[in-house]
Amino acid sequence: MLLKNKQVAIIGGGPGGLTLARLLQQQGANVKVYERDADQYFRQQGATLDLHYESGLKALRTAGLIEEFKKNYRPGAEKFTIADHNAIVHYTEADEEPLEDIDHEHARPEIDRGPLRDLLIASLQDNTIVWNSKFSALEANGEGWDILFDNKTTAYADLVIAADGVNSKVRKYITSVERFYSGVTIVEGNVYNAAANAPHLWELTNGGKVFALQNHKFIVLSAKGEGSLSVYTSTKEAEDWAATSGIDFTDKTQVSAWFRQRFSDWSDDWNELFSTHDSYFVVRPQYYFPADQLWQTLPNLTMLGDAAHQTPPVGEGVNQAMLDALELSEALGSAHFNTIQEALASFENKMRSRASKEVEEAGQMTAGLHSENNLEYLLNFFNNFEEL
Structure with a gap:
């Protein structure tokens, strides 16, 4: 050895x-x-994670941890909804049965990041x-x-x-x-006790995920098992925007003001994500390493x-x-x-x-998710996937 x-x-x-x-x-x-x-x-810990048969789940099987995973994953959290800037739903899996067969090669079971980390820690000496x-x-x-x-x-x-x-x-x-800047910056957040603090969007998420897209921007919501909503806004910004914008992202009032301005062409439905102080936000410019x-x-x-x-x-x-x-x-x-x-x-x-x-x-x-027709792009992606 x-x-x-x-x-x-x-x-x-x-x-x-x-x-x-x-x-x-x-x-x-x-x-x-x-x-x-x-x-x-x-x-x-951050949002829910979908593990894949040929990668994340394969590693857990080899590690002898798949049964522990089955005790901790969240059936139904994989359900996906696609909406537009007015919170009008264009695609949803809300009425489908929750995923139970995680051994299928196309399964993408979801688990909160915290429980995944905990089960891995518990497996160590x-x-x-x-x-x-x-x-x-x-x-x-x-x-x-x-x-x-x-x-x-x-x-x-x-x-x-x-x-x-x-x-x-x-x-x-x-x-x-x-690494290189991707041209995109994410504002990541977590809204606690979302059923009370963001009731309409908590209902829209329905225990799963929501992608809302329109005209170069999108928002992702992900329900977590302890009742909070993970929030991600994704917009095209200059690489130094986080430093030069003057926004203190620990100040909920400033974050809310930024959102209402940056997403002013979106309906008021989304404002409840930024209207509670029972939350946190952090800004994350997105980078990548070259393929070669x-x-x-x-x-x-x-x-x-x-x-x-x-x-x-x-x-x-x-x-x-x-x-x-x-x-x-x-x-x-x-x-x-x-x-x-x-x-x-x-x-x-x-x-x-x-x-x-x-x-x-x-x-x-x-590029597709930040294009002018990003809603149509994601809808076509899901429709093509379902035809496979």
Whole structure:
């Protein structure tokens, strides 16, 4: 085994990093996950995630966690509604039966991000995760690395794996290839107790998801199991808009004023999302890495998920990260490679090839969703999908 008597460090405790930790521990590897959060419940987790048969669900099956997933996924949360700027519905799956057969190859079962993280954490050996460990730097130490954290602690690892997401601080030790701005910025939010604070849109969402589109802009709503609504507005903005707009996105009044101006051609139905103070919002410019990115494989350092191949969000991010984890664990556990570097090279080549297709498809989808006729674009997409 390539990892025998080796210490593995995973930087980042999201779904990709936690899945990898579970898979490597199944092989008997010594693994630590270093996570910046103070504890498991420190941070509000985001929207629901749809896991796919050939990627996210495949990783969970290999990890022996599919039964735990079945206990925690949300039947009915996959139901999709498409509306226009006046909240008029043009397509809905609201009357369809909830998804029960998650073993079907076209199944896309939904699970809240928090419960997914929790079941992955519960699957790990005690003390696998080292909380309050915000990555600061790497320093070479023999054939491995000393890992430095903001809290002045350090750790040694023979192999370091970056799973620290879109703003990865580890990636620069692997490659200087930089990401590009997509032209789109998302304002992400969460409306708590949505049945009371956004009753009409909570009813429209009906426990599932809503895509509302019109004239270059769109809004996504996603119901969560604890009764809140995840909110995403997506608009074309200058790359520095978040910094130069003068908007304090922690100030609900300013966010509401921005929305009413930016979406002034939309009906008042959507204003209830921004009319309550029982919410939070954060601005997220969207970036992507080039489809043809390339780097030289290192003997003791690699990366996965958004740290390696960020794309604009079209529902594939968590699935690709979990598939990365599966393929990396398979490479490191394979008897076909003589060295860790050979295993990493095989994994990275396969990951880049797969990710390049995702970048191209995400770019096409992003362009379509922000086109003048974006409502028709998404309706045609669903109609074509149903005909397959």
